[in-house]
Amino acid sequence: MKKVFVNIDRCIACRTCSAACDYSHNEHRPTIGYGELREDVRLPFICRQCEEPACLAACPQGAIKKLDSGAIKRMNMLCTGCGLCALACPFGVIEPIIHSYVISKCDLCASRLEEGLEPACVMACPTEALTYEEADEVAEKSVMISSSMKGRHPLFRRV
Amino acid sequence: MDVKETYCLLCPLGCKIGFRTKGSAVTGPEFCSKEGQFGGRVCPRGLYATELLNHPQRVAVPQIRRDGRLWDASWDDAVAELSSRLNEIIRTSGPQSVAIVTDSTRCTEEVQAVGRLARAIGTSAVACVSEPQDWPLVTSGESADVTALEEAGCTIVLGDVFMTHPVLAHRIIDAKYAARGNSLFVVDPRRSNTAWFASEHVQNSPGSEALILAALLKAVRALGKNDSAADAWIDSVDDGALLQAAGISGDSVAKMASAFVGAAKSVIVVAPSARGMTDVALVAGLARLVASAAGEQKNCVLLPSGGNARGAVKVATEESWLSLPALVAGLQAGKYKALLSVGTDMTSACPSAELTAALAGLDMVGTVSVLRGATENEAAVVLAGASWLESDGSASLFDGSLKIWDAAVSPSWGTRTVCDVISLLERSVDGTKEPPGSAPGQPSLPGVGSFPERLEAVRTAVSTPVSQGMAVICLPASGHSGSGSVTGQMSWASEMFPGGFVEISQVDAEAGGISDGDTVVVASESAEVEAVAKLTDRLKSGVIGVPEYDVNMRALFSWIPTGDGSFSTGPGAARVTGKQKS
Numbered sequence: 001m002k003k004v005f006v007n008i009d010r011c012i013a014c015r016t017c018s019a020a021c022d023y024s025h026n027e028h029r030p031t032i033g034y035g036e037l038r039e040d041v042r043l044p045f046i047c048r049q050c051e052e053p054a055c056l057a058a059c060p061q062g063a064i065k066k067l068d069s070g071a072i073k074r075m076n077m078l079c080t081g082c083g084l085c086a087l088a089c090p091f092g093v094i095e096p097i098i099h100s101y102v103i104s105k106c107d108l109c110a111s112r113l114e115e116g117l118e119p120a121c122v123m124a125c126p127t128e129a130l131t132y133e134e135a136d137e138v139a140e141k142s143v144m145i146s147s148s149m150k151g152r153h154p155l156f157r158r159v
Numbered sequence: 160m161d162v163k164e165t166y167c168l169l170c171p172l173g174c175k176i177g178f179r180t181k182g183s184a185v186t187g188p189e190f191c192s193k194e195g196q197f198g199g200r201v202c203p204r205g206l207y208a209t210e211l212l213n214h215p216q217r218v219a220v221p222q223i224r225r226d227g228r229l230w231d232a233s234w235d236d237a238v239a240e241l242s243s244r245l246n247e248i249i250r251t252s253g254p255q256s257v258a259i260v261t262d263s264t265r266c267t268e269e270v271q272a273v274g275r276l277a278r279a280i281g282t283s284a285v286a287c288v289s290e291p292q293d294w295p296l297v298t299s300g301e302s303a304d305v306t307a308l309e310e311a312g313c314t315i316v317l318g319d320v321f322m323t324h325p326v327l328a329h330r331i332i333d334a335k336y337a338a339r340g341n342s343l344f345v346v347d348p349r350r351s352n353t354a355w356f357a358s359e360h361v362q363n364s365p366g367s368e369a370l371i372l373a374a375l376l377k378a379v380r381a382l383g384k385n386d387s388a389a390d391a392w393i394d395s396v397d398d399g400a401l402l403q404a405a406g407i408s409g410d411s412v413a414k415m416a417s418a419f420v421g422a423a424k425s426v427i428v429v430a431p432s433a434r435g436m437t438d439v440a441l442v443a444g445l446a447r448l449v450a451s452a453a454g455e456q457k458n459c460v461l462l463p464s465g466g467n468a469r470g471a472v473k474v475a476t477e478e479s480w481l482s483l484p485a486l487v488a489g490l491q492a493g494k495y496k497a498l499l500s501v502g503t504d505m506t507s508a509c510p511s512a513e514l515t516a517a518l519a520g521l522d523m524v525g526t527v528s529v530l531r532g533a534t535e536n537e538a539a540v541v542l543a544g545a546s547w548l549e550s551d552g553s554a555s556l557f558d559g560s561l562k563i564w565d566a567a568v569s570p571s572w573g574t575r576t577v578c579d580v581i582s583l584l585e586r587s588v589d590g591t592k593e594p595p596g597s598a599p600g601q602p603s604l605p606g607v608g609s610f611p612e613r614l615e616a617v618r619t620a621v622s623t624p625v626s627q628g629m630a631v632i633c634l635p636a637s638g639h640s641g642s643g644s645v646t647g648q649m650s651w652a653s654e655m656f657p658g659g660f661v662e663i664s665q666v667d668a669e670a671g672g673i674s675d676g677d678t679v680v681v682a683s684e685s686a687e688v689e690a691v692a693k694l695t696d697r698l699k700s701g702v703i704g705v706p707e708y709d710v711n712m713r714a715l716f717s718w719i720p721t722g723d724g725s726f727s728t729g730p731g732a733a734r735v736t737g738k739q740k741s
Contacts, residue, residue, distance in 0.1 A: 010332055012352050014325040014637035015655050019203040022651055023188050123190040126200040126326045 001070030003049050004108065004119055005138050010129035017044055020124035024109060044130070045093045046121070047072065047106035055105070058088035064105070069113060074105035108132075162189045165567035168264050168466030168547045169204040169640040171557035172197070172305075172326055176205045178548075178567055185212055185568055196305060202325035203638040207649040211546045212571050216531045216648055219572035222541040229541060234575070234583075241525045241540040242587035245280070248497045248522055254281035254590050256496040258486055262503035263289035263465030263472070264645070265577065266552025270467070270474045272581040273501050280590035283479075284495060286486035287471045288503040290641045291726035292431040293463040294482070295440035297472045300447055300461070303426070304558035307458035308334055312422025315344045315375075315415060317368050317442065318430035319351035324462050325637040331428070332356060342418045344411075346371055348435065348632055349662075349704055350697040359411060365630040365702055365730040366437035367405035367621045371412065372445035373614050374398040374405075376452060378416035385454045392611055393448075401614070404622040406699075420453050430462040433642070433707045434716050435632035437620055437729035441613045462557050464641045466547075470555035483509070484720035490517040497523040502544055502577055504532035507644040507710045509718035509726065511685060527580050530648050533710075543574040550576035620729060625701070628734030631683070631715060633707035634662065643708030658709025661690040663735060666700040668692065673737050681705070683733035686714040692735070703735060 053072050056064045063078035064085060074085075085105070086094040094105055109119040117123070122132045131138075167176045174197050177189040188206050191199040211217070221237030222229040232240070248256060257280055261273040270287065277285040308314065308330040321328045335343040335356065345357035346368055354360040363371055377398045380390060402409055419425045427446045431439050443461050450459040465471065474480075481489075487505070489495060491513045498521055506515060515533070518524060524537045527544040535541050549570040553563040570576060575583075636656040639646040646652045661681050663673065673679055675694040680687060681703070688711050698704060705712035716731040 009336075012321040012325060012328045012332075012356070012637075014202055014321065014328070014352075016201065016203050016206065016325065016637070018655060019206045019638070019651060020188075020190075023206050023209070120190070123199065124201055124206065126197070126202055127329045127332055128200075 001049065001135060002132055003135055004046050004122060005131050005133055006044055006046060007129050007131065008043055010127045011044065012127055014126060016124045016126055017121035017130055020120040024112070024120040045091065047093045048091055049108065054088040054090055055085035055094060058084045060084060067110065071108040071110060072105070073107040073110055163567045164191055165548055165564050166562050167201065167205040167208060168266070168554060169208070169646065170324055171463055171466055171468055172324055173554065173556045173562045174201050174205055174326055175199065176201055176208055178209055180568065183569070185209055197326050200326055200329065203652065203655070204640050204646055207646060207652055208548060210649050211529065211548065211645070212568065214530055214648065217572070218528045218531055218541055218543040219574065221543050224539045237540055237542055238583050238587060241542070242584060244523045244539060245497060245525070246589050249280065249590060252496045255284060257282045257499065258284040258490060258495040258497070259499045259501065260286050260288055260486065260503055260505055261501040263287055263293060263468045265471070265502050266467060266547055266554050267470035267474060268552050269502065269577040270471045272578045274474060274478045276581050276585055279585045280588055284481055284486060284489065286481045286483045287475045288483055288505055288508045289468055289471065290433050290464040292433060292436065292439045292728050293465050293468040294472060294725065295728070296429070296431065296443050296461050296463045297468050299440045299443035302461035302558050303458035304560065305330060307426045307460055310334060310337060311424050311426045312338070312340070313342050313418040313425040314428065315346065315419060316353055316428045316430065317346045318432060318436065319347055319353050319635055320428055320430040320462065321353040322351065322635040322637050323430045323432065323464065344415050348699065348702055349634070359414065361407055361411050362699060364404065364406040364621055365435055365632050366617070368436050369438055369441045369445060369614060369617045370401040370405040370621065371407065372442060372449060374401050374412045375416055376445060376449045378412055379420055379449055379452045382416060382420045385452050387452060390448055390452055396611065396614065401618055404618045419457070424456040425453065426458045426460060428460045428462065431728065432633040432635045433713070434728060435730050437617050438613055439728045441610065441617065444610065467554035469557065469559060473555065482724055484726050485724055487514060487718065488720050490514065493520070495521065497521060500524065500526040500534050502527055502529060504534050504644040506533040507642045507647070510710045510714040511718045514718070527577055530645065532644060542580050543572070544580055545570040545574045545576045549574065550578065625732045628732060629667065629701050629703050631731040631733045632702060632704050634704045635707055639708035642710065642713060647708055656708070658706045658712060659690055660693045660706065661735060662693045662695045662698055662704035664698045664700050664702065665694055665696055668694050671735060671737060673735070678738045679735050680738055681715060681733050681735050683715040683731055685717050688712060688715060689738065703733065
């Protein structure tokens, strides 16, 4: 399936993706948080859309569903904001601050995908650090990069 | 769904921004097609632009102050009130007692309309609010366009360009990654987000960029590509002393020079923040000399902060407007009785207690505003102006190219375009209707002959120990533009890029007994501000950084005109002390 990938060699931590996420989902907080790897290097935390999602398994309301496209979506009307999904997520990408009764969950901009557009964060990224690609293609690319960049830290591959 | 396109005026790159509209309502931002200069990409500022339309602080209808409160009024009443009060002041104190200000993020037509209004009134006290670095940067010469950044084998960046102009990052990173030998040098006193991408970060003393460029010019000339006699003055300059003052080694400059000359295509990018680069005009002038001395295909890109800085400065120069520092000094000296502020907020651009007191002491303040700011708190009449999204206009970008656009949406609520409002005022104000005499006060420009003296002045300023504690530089953020008078009011921008902090090096913090997250008092000669200490290893000892988009922190700098009548662009000075626990 297609997912959003981050190339941290191109991320300048301008937070445009976060703003784009906020402005295209008026109903909740943005789903893109930032982890600070170093003071000047931040990694956008974006949902991995796991094949076997822990958040889905953890949700007592059945409010998290897997769409046909593979995107994991939170159903607003079912969510009670209990926060179990935020606890269950192994990557910490579900914002633990719970506003009103819904949590933030990336759904790959389901409504935009239906219109044939890319997710808002990918469209907005000024450096093309975010890409919306097939997982297999990205895996191939990263194998090529890691074999040519032996001995480097996997997160800090610099050209 | 319908998507309308227009240009972003929050910085001078002129990116295309789009809106989703449903009927006449704007429902949110949309991204433009992946064609054009920046491929439809934007930075956070461009995304906030839709918020301008329905912002809670938006001035939706004209307002008149009665009994200390602003009340909604009709357009006829508000214009009549404003013009009768202006007429009264013109009659009693003369037309020269009326000051008018506008902004460099307004389109050229609006700036010209303000000039027309000033002529109708007969006052010469008209100025354009812009960041202190914009005027010298724009008047010092022409800039190359963005294509200069493409396929550049060597890019030298002065300042934190990824935060001031994030959309350029794509081209700069692409150019660096295009081939293995390509290099990116970043000259900045702070290890900024741009510096993280650099092949070499030249961490200089604050304000010493001009010295490094002078040493670079000498090194480039020594490599002998373009031996112009006009640059011969540089050969007699002692670059060792300059580099010692700048706190960097000669090796870095030699490396920069050989990479710059050696690459088939090279570019110098000058992107100053509001405070931190001493004598921006000299920096820009030297950057252009370095580019021309290095030979063919070497360019210089100058990036001001205001969206239409070039257009506004052109109008202001042609019509002999006052410079902003001269107008501020006049206001503080009580020279004017009334102020008409058109689409700007002076109190956030150059905040000081004196200016706030001066505004409060005026007989009348009238504004044409999009958002309610600090100036509106003093205003007797507030007219509801439209933002650039709601009016037709044109702007001169950083490279001098012209962008012309049609209104993306019609003026919201009860607002009118600034040009319409000014026509209304022109008709109802009884001025002298004669052109006022030209006003002095434009900052002078450095000729080639004055470069050595100015260099020496910068060297003295940089090598003089800071009398008051530590040097203070401004930190830009990708979510804010300039003083943040517009973006600072966007809820999301202030959440993502909060102000109220001071970056301080680990060494200084340890010496002062300050730990991360402590509330500290930052005191300069102009102001004393409480802020949260942010310990960092990005800055060298003796330097602190404050956000440039935070009005309270900007008040730490002196907003008094220097000898040549402009605001200083060099670093300020302040002392940081831990707050006494009560």
